[in-house]
Amino acid sequence: MKRTVLYDTHLSLGAKFAPFAGWEMPIQYPAGPIEEHRLVRRSVGLFDTCHMGRIRMQGPGAFQLLDKLLTARLKDLPVGFSRYSLILREDGGVLDDLFVYRLGEEDWFIVVNASNVEKDLAWFQKWASEEGSVQVEDLSSRLGMIALQGPRAIELLSRIAQAENPSLIENVSRPNIGPVRARAFGSEDLFSAQSREDGQDGKAAQGSWTPPERFGWCWVWIGRDGGGRERNSVNPGLEGGDKGRQPREGMRESTGTGRPAREGPREGAKATPGVRCLVGRTGYTGEDGVEIFPPWEDTPAVWNTILAGAKEEGIEAGPAGLAARDSLRFEPGFALYGHELSEDVTPVEASLLWACDLEKSFVGRDAVEKRKTEGPKEKLATFVMEERAVPRAGYPVADETGRTVGRVVTGLYAPTVDAFAGNAFILTDLAGIGKTIYIVVRGALKKARVVKRPLYKPAYRT
Amino acid sequence: MTYDPDVKYQKSHEWVRKEGTLFTVGISDYAQDSLGDVVFVELPAVGKVVQKGEAFGVVESVKAASDVYAPLSGTIVEVNGKLKEDPALVNKEPFGAGWFVKIQASNPSEYEELLSSTEYEAFVKGL
Numbered sequence: 001m002k003r004t005v006l007y008d009t010h011l012s013l014g015a016k017f018a019p020f021a022g023w024e025m026p027i028q029y030p031a032g033p034i035e036e037h038r039l040v041r042r043s044v045g046l047f048d049t050c051h052m053g054r055i056r057m058q059g060p061g062a063f064q065l066l067d068k069l070l071t072a073r074l075k076d077l078p079v080g081f082s083r084y085s086l087i088l089r090e091d092g093g094v095l096d097d098l099f100v101y102r103l104g105e106e107d108w109f110i111v112v113n114a115s116n117v118e119k120d121l122a123w124f125q126k127w128a129s130e131e132g133s134v135q136v137e138d139l140s141s142r143l144g145m146i147a148l149q150g151p152r153a154i155e156l157l158s159r160i161a162q163a164e165n166p167s168l169i170e171n172v173s174r175p176n177i178g179p180v181r182a183r184a185f186g187s188e189d190l191f192s193a194q195s196r197e198d199g200q201d202g203k204a205a206q207g208s209w210t211p212p213e214r215f216g217w218c219w220v221w222i223g224r225d226g227g228g229r230e231r232n233s234v235n236p237g238l239e240g241g242d243k244g245r246q247p248r249e250g251m252r253e254s255t256g257t258g259r260p261a262r263e264g265p266r267e268g269a270k271a272t273p274g275v276r277c278l279v280g281r282t283g284y285t286g287e288d289g290v291e292i293f294p295p296w297e298d299t300p301a302v303w304n305t306i307l308a309g310a311k312e313e314g315i316e317a318g319p320a321g322l323a324a325r326d327s328l329r330f331e332p333g334f335a336l337y338g339h340e341l342s343e344d345v346t347p348v349e350a351s352l353l354w355a356c357d358l359e360k361s362f363v364g365r366d367a368v369e370k371r372k373t374e375g376p377k378e379k380l381a382t383f384v385m386e387e388r389a390v391p392r393a394g395y396p397v398a399d400e401t402g403r404t405v406g407r408v409v410t411g412l413y414a415p416t417v418d419a420f421a422g423n424a425f426i427l428t429d430l431a432g433i434g435k436t437i438y439i440v441v442r443g444a445l446k447k448a449r450v451v452k453r454p455l456y457k458p459a460y461r462t
Numbered sequence: 463m464t465y466d467p468d469v470k471y472q473k474s475h476e477w478v479r480k481e482g483t484l485f486t487v488g489i490s491d492y493a494q495d496s497l498g499d500v501v502f503v504e505l506p507a508v509g510k511v512v513q514k515g516e517a518f519g520v521v522e523s524v525k526a527a528s529d530v531y532a533p534l535s536g537t538i539v540e541v542n543g544k545l546k547e548d549p550a551l552v553n554k555e556p557f558g559a560g561w562f563v564k565i566q567a568s569n570p571s572e573y574e575e576l577l578s579s580t581e582y583e584a585f586v587k588g589l
Contacts, residue, residue: 016498032499032553033524323498323524388546390502390522413501413524420502442520442527 004050005144005299013319021114023051026321033323037415040285040328041458044150045320046306049291050299053117054139056237057124058107062134065127066108070100071347071364073357077102081214082280086355087123088364092346092371096120097337097355099282099291101217109238109278111145111291113337139237144299148306149289149328151458152315157220157290160309161274164219215281222292222302223274235276236295275302285325286332286458330423331414331456333382339393339409340380340423349376349425351453378406379431381450385420389439389446396440397424405430408439417455426450464491465583466557470576472533473585477557478576481564485534485573488561489521489552492586497523500552505541505563512538512565514572519562521552530562534572540564 001024010017015026026048029036039045057066067074072085082101086094096116101109112120121138128134148157219235275298283289294302310317320328326336335341340350346364347356348371356368385391391411396404406426414421422439430437433452438445469477475493479486494500502522512518517529518538541563545551552560567573577585 027525028498034499034501034550327524388502389504390527392527 002051004048005296006048006050006146006303009300009303010048010319015319015321018322020322021051023114025051026319028321028323029319031318033321033327034413034415036318036320036324037327039316039318040150040287040320040324041416042151042316044148044152044156044289044310044315044317045285045324046303046317047147047149047320047325048303049145049147050296051114052140052145053110053112053114053120054143054145054293055110055112055117055121055124056103056108056137056139057110057128057134058104058137059134060106061131062106062108065131065134066100067360067362069124069127069363070098071356071362071368072100073360074100074102075360077214079104080216080218082217082282083214084355086341086347086352087120088346088362088368089343090364090367092348092364092367093343094337094341094345094347094350094352095123095343097335097341097352099215099280101278101280103238109139115338137237142237142296143235143293144296144302146292146294146299146303146306147283147285147289148292149283149285149287149320150317151288152317153287153289156306156310156313156315156317157222157279159313159315160305161220161222161279163279164221217278217280217282220277220279220292221274222277222294223305235278235293238278238293277302284334285328286334286454286456287328288458326410327412327414330410330412330421331416331454332458333454336410345380345425346371346376348372349378349380351380376428378425379428380409380423381406381426381431381435381437382423382453382455383421383437383439383448384417384451384455385439386436386447386449388420389441389444390420391422391439391441391446391448393422397426398438398440398445399430400436400438400445402438402445404440405437411439414455419455421451421455463495463586464557465579465586466491467579469557470533470573470578471582471585472531472576473582474531476531476533478533478573479557479561480573483566483570484539485536485565485567485570486561487530487533487563487565488556489530490582490586491556494553494556494560497521497525497528498553499524500549503542503545503549503552503562505545506538508538508541510538511568512536514569532565533576534565534567535569536565536567538563539566 003024010026014030016028017024018027070085072083079102082099086097096112098112103109124136128136275294278293280291282291391408395408397406399405406424408422408424411422435450437448439448469479471477475490500523504520506518512532514535516532518532519530521528542561
């Protein structure tokens with residue numbers, strides 16, 4: 001069983017561990033998953049997501065290759081932004097869902113599910129080897145990953161970090177170091193569109209495709225006088241080409257974007273101690289927040305700086321485990337690979353056509369188009385229990401006669417909406433909003449109702 | 463971890479408190495801690511006859527659903543209605559307000575066969 005670089009940190013925080021995709025991960029801390037969930041909704045929670053896969057693809061032709069492999073539109077994704085996407089097999093089955101960050105014109109950073117890293121790497125490498133000029137690099141063991149999520153996440157980050165402004169969007173020779181503001185993440189304030197509906201009521205979305213929202217990213221120095229690290233560090237793997245393998249005390253490096261060598265962060269003439277991290281305005285909780293990619297070995301320092309900073313600034317914050325992460329992603333309607341997504345479903349059944357640009361050509365496109373035209377046999381439906389019972393993944397779904405009409409893929413107690421709820425694949429005719437279904441709980445039929453997604457929409461998005 | 467010295471236990475982690483001719487049943491602090499946040503408790507109807515070792519209810523935490531086994535044979539005479547509104551009582555006060563059912567024992571000598579607090583604690587530490 002693999003352990004992340006934060007394992008000892010979790011131990012000292014009193015975490016309970018559980019196996020997840022080959023990793024020994026914190027499932028909860030002493031506060032418990034329900035309180036951790038509520039903490040993220042009301043203030044800030046911190047997640048170890050180091051188990052996820054981090055892949056870089058760069059070189060001439062990288063755009064063209066990824067545009068073919070990813071379902072999302074990439075041509076309108078400038079450097080400095082990221083977007084949610086799927087990768088599909090030729091038959092439309094979902095290989096994985098991911099976030100793709102554009103680091104440079106031909107330089108891309110991809111975050112994939114822990115359970116799929118090997119499969120995805122092999123897939124990308126297979127296609128890249130045909131292309132020839134595109135390098136695929138697994139950065140999973142060189143970069144850490146922390147998700148900082150909640151309505152006060154940006155405020156907290158701004159107190160303990162400085163951003164390189166403007167971000168790479170603007171071609172400046174020497175970035176300033178300035179405060180972390182929403183603007184640092186690009187000129188658009190953009191949040192997840194993942195709960196957007198297409199055809200949940202059984203009708204396929206009509207008309208032309210609207211690109212989903214984009215999320216800005218930028219370089220952020222985390223740490224500050226007294227609160228951070230004594231020395232500066234650069235981010236291995238994410239610097240230009242081989243430069244990332246330079247000794248980390250080196251503060252001058254090429255950016256790989258054709259710009260002159262960059263100097264370290266400056267605040268006047270004084271260097272700010274800290275760790276340089278790629279920070280994306282992304283996350284998977286339905287709250288505002290960021291995902292932070294520090295060098296692997298600096299990840300505990302970043303984690304501790306965040307928690308210590310929160311304490312000093314009087315911002316309520318704490319660690320949150322995988323159990324809370326599951327209920328947090330469920331309420332705003334986000335899919336989890338292995339539950340709502342698998343190679344056995346296409347984006348049509350999973351209501352993820354919004355993540356597929358059918359106006360371009362991509363692997364699996366024709367299969368998706370065909371399935372969309374034919375109409376799917378099953379659809380993903382979100383349900384809320386009307387009789388008190390806890391639905392669980394794997395439970396059958398029945399009609400009132402007891403005939404099996406589907407299966408539960410996520411079932412849980414949803415703390416913010418205070419309901420037992422879940423997602424199920426159900427025969428399309430029975431998947432419409434308002435329909436009554438029954439979840440088979442230990443042999444008994446328990447009444448539930450199909451409801452509109454998302455169950456939870458944070459205030460900032462309305 | 464607390465072990466209430468005034469109750470007896472069985473290895474499936476239920477406790478029993480003798481109160482006159484009735485026996486109150488719940489789950490141990492160790493059990494609630496292992497389960498994590500309890501979100502639902504399914505209890506039997508009053509009047510149900512149970513056999514020692516029989517699953518009479520289910521406790522559902524965020525993590526999993528677990529059967530609860532009768533430590534004594536007898537008739538369910540009362541169930542803890544408060545768990546319906548506040549299942550977290552099982553986490554907060556496993557030996558108190560988080561009790562599950564009261565049983566009218568048909569064979570009270572079964573109580574004597576249960577583990578003492580020290581025996582149960584030793585058993586748990588060996589797990």
